[in-house]
Amino acid sequence: MSDGSISVLVVDDEEPIRNALKKYLTQQGYEVTTAGSGDEAIKVLRRQKIGCMLLDVRMPGRSGIDLVPQIMELEPSIAILMLTAVNDATTAALCMQRGAMDYLTKPIDLSDLSRAILRAIRRRDSLLEQQHLSQWLKEEVATRTAELRREREKLERLSVATLEALVNALEAKDAFIRGHSTRVADLGAMIAAEMGLTDERVEAVRMAGRLHDIGKIGVREEILSKQGPLTSDEYEQVKQHVVVGSQILAPLTHLGEIIGFVRSHHERWDGQGYPDKLKGETIPAGARILGAAEIYDALTTARPYQEKMPPDAAVERMRDLSGNALDPAVFAALEAAVKRRQTLVFLDDRT
Numbered sequence: 001m002s003d004g005s006i007s008v009l010v011v012d013d014e015e016p017i018r019n020a021l022k023k024y025l026t027q028q029g030y031e032v033t034t035a036g037s038g039d040e041a042i043k044v045l046r047r048q049k050i051g052c053m054l055l056d057v058r059m060p061g062r063s064g065i066d067l068v069p070q071i072m073e074l075e076p077s078i079a080i081l082m083l084t085a086v087n088d089a090t091t092a093a094l095c096m097q098r099g100a101m102d103y104l105t106k107p108i109d110l111s112d113l114s115r116a117i118l119r120a121i122r123r124r125d126s127l128l129e130q131q132h133l134s135q136w137l138k139e140e141v142a143t144r145t146a147e148l149r150r151e152r153e154k155l156e157r158l159s160v161a162t163l164e165a166l167v168n169a170l171e172a173k174d175a176f177i178r179g180h181s182t183r184v185a186d187l188g189a190m191i192a193a194e195m196g197l198t199d200e201r202v203e204a205v206r207m208a209g210r211l212h213d214i215g216k217i218g219v220r221e222e223i224l225s226k227q228g229p230l231t232s233d234e235y236e237q238v239k240q241h242v243v244v245g246s247q248i249l250a251p252l253t254h255l256g257e258i259i260g261f262v263r264s265h266h267e268r269w270d271g272q273g274y275p276d277k278l279k280g281e282t283i284p285a286g287a288r289i290l291g292a293a294e295i296y297d298a299l300t301t302a303r304p305y306q307e308k309m310p311p312d313a314a315v316e317r318m319r320d321l322s323g324n325a326l327d328p329a330v331f332a333a334l335e336a337a338v339k340r341r342q343t344l345v346f347l348d349d350r351t
């Protein structure tokens, strides 16, 4: 008989009731254990697996109601049926609230008892199944979300790394600009930190620095490497690199404000820059910083038409640009950053 596998624990302080229930339920094919008090019931539960419990509400010592939460903790899959001497709706409701499945009123109609036990066990089973399912679902959603996030981050890193490789390839062709983007990125980050920007924005400036000239991919090579002055037509083409760059980066939405830094790094504080003629603080701070870092890098590296300048001389040359081409606050931070770096280099040289 399938019911034979169900073990029932009868908890009642009245021995005649315990015995009568045990006898009847054993005849019905249940495996029956009895306990005369709450404490005894807990001992049984610690010892053996119980599928269903008939629990008297009123017992000397701890009442059945108080026992329910402890029992549920010990054996979450148990189906508890309360036995109550009076038809007490409040007691019944309290028991159900705390996890009991059903209640039966004494004197117990034995023909109802088997049905009530089966019903309680079935309800308990479906409740547990639901709990497992929602738990599984929750874990599954969390796992998938984490997987997706990892995948997305990997793709994001990959796409930026690919673009950086493109910039390196571009710069490698020309000895005069080799390493330019990395230097602009590092100095830009130093200026940003000097200005008190958050770590996150400092890193955004650094990444924008590495990518700021990516649009030069769209400019013809003979123009980029031309020795001597550009014609106005050629200059117009060079100016396009900021627009092309921001267009290349536009699909990478995770780059956020970095795209604007790239587009606006040739704007001027006085509104005479390109491509949008932005003025003053309408130019994104990262773009103002990169613009200054780029000028500094151009002055301090050798070009076909120019000797490289020492840091102090480059800063002095740029002082004239502060307030017209350059944001004075950015220039001040650049000056401080260059000094700080010279001190670091000096200390490095001594060791």
Ligand SMILES: [Fe+2]
Pocket (backbone or CB within 6 Å): 212, 213, 241, 265, 266, 294
């Ligand atoms: Fe540029």
